[in-house]
Amino acid sequence: MAPERLGVCDAHDHLFLRSPQLPGQELDSAQAAADELAAFHAAGGRSVVQWTPHGMGRQAGRLPELSGAAGVHVVAATGLHQAVHYGPESLERLRAEGLAGVFVRELTEGIGRCGVRAGLIKVAGGFHGLDAHARWTMAAAAEAHRATGAPIAVHLELGTAALDVLDLLCGEWDVPPHRVILGHLNRSPDLAVHRKAAETGAFLAFDGPSRAHHATDWRMPDAVRSLADAGFGDRLLLGGDTTTAGARSVRGGPGMPHLLRGVRSRLQLALGEGVGAELTERMLTVNAGRAFAVEW
Ligand SMILES: [Zn+2]
Numbered sequence: 001m002a003p004e005r006l007g008v009c010d011a012h013d014h015l016f017l018r019s020p021q022l023p024g025q026e027l028d029s030a031q032a033a034a035d036e037l038a039a040f041h042a043a044g045g046r047s048v049v050q051w052t053p054h055g056m057g058r059q060a061g062r063l064p065e066l067s068g069a070a071g072v073h074v075v076a077a078t079g080l081h082q083a084v085h086y087g088p089e090s091l092e093r094l095r096a097e098g099l100a101g102v103f104v105r106e107l108t109e110g111i112g113r114c115g116v117r118a119g120l121i122k123v124a125g126g127f128h129g130l131d132a133h134a135r136w137t138m139a140a141a142a143e144a145h146r147a148t149g150a151p152i153a154v155h156l157e158l159g160t161a162a163l164d165v166l167d168l169l170c171g172e173w174d175v176p177p178h179r180v181i182l183g184h185l186n187r188s189p190d191l192a193v194h195r196k197a198a199e200t201g202a203f204l205a206f207d208g209p210s211r212a213h214h215a216t217d218w219r220m221p222d223a224v225r226s227l228a229d230a231g232f233g234d235r236l237l238l239g240g241d242t243t244t245a246g247a248r249s250v251r252g253g254p255g256m257p258h259l260l261r262g263v264r265s266r267l268q269l270a271l272g273e274g275v276g277a278e279l280t281e282r283m284l285t286v287n288a289g290r291a292f293a294v295e296w
Contacts, residue, residue, distance in 0.1 A: 007046025012239025018057030159188025207239030
């Protein structure tokens with residue numbers, strides 16, 4: 001799909017997600033996924049980039065039908081989350097199989113046997129640092145990026161360790177910074193770190209809200225304005241990041257439509273009328289198209 005056809009894009013979200021860390025809150029209902037996509041479409045949304053990685057209940061085979069029914073493009077992910085989201089046996093199996101090979105296969109041949117290919121590699125950092133698991137998954141992500149050109153999207157734990165991630169991926173393993181998307185910067189409103197990360201050329205995703213992190217939500221518009229004022233408006237992305245069943249709009253939470261109703265208007269308020277409308281539109285369309293574009 002040509003990047004300019006993405007339309008209004010939620011750059012980080014989830015239709016399906018399952019983790020031992022979120023018991024009872026699994027995103028595993030195809031009907032709820034369909035309803036949430038329809039609600040997003042009604043709010044003006046046309047594309048969703050899912051950051052659910054390998055082994056977390058992606059249900060990739062269902063995505064084409066859901067996408068077609070809602071009229072919303074859906075991008076799937078490969079990659080691996082933090083170790084706490086997996087059993088030790090599955091990590092052992094991936095280690096034996098070779099993680100980079102798994103990522104490349106999911107990007108080029110498909111996820112499982114359903115034929116749906118991933119469009120990005122999602123990995124995760126730790127809280128203010130990178131442990132051995134993070135280094136292992138990021139090494140594999142860099143290798144899979146070199147083989148395919150796919151972008152690497154990084155869950156930053158509570159928004160921290162952004163510069164450690166860039167040092168590792170771009171400094172040690174030569175991934176071009178503009179192929180790295182840093183997620184959850186809204187959860188750590190450290191403007192100096194944001195600016196330093198933006199200076200490298202990486203994409204910065206402001207993706208939430210989350211009930212657990214609402215204390216930082218109100219700082220997000222100022223963080224975006226500060227980056228835009230410094231000339232980095234071309235590398236900012238917006239996402240919803242719905243990770244629990246109760247956070248879906250169809251279950252009474254903010255869900256995907258909140259990005260286009262709540263977040264967009266709040267940003268426009270912070271950025272000023274004309275500029276705000278232009279920049280938020282760019283973040284939701286052109287920037288997302290550039291961040292996720294790949295010459296397959
Ligand atoms: Zn996420």
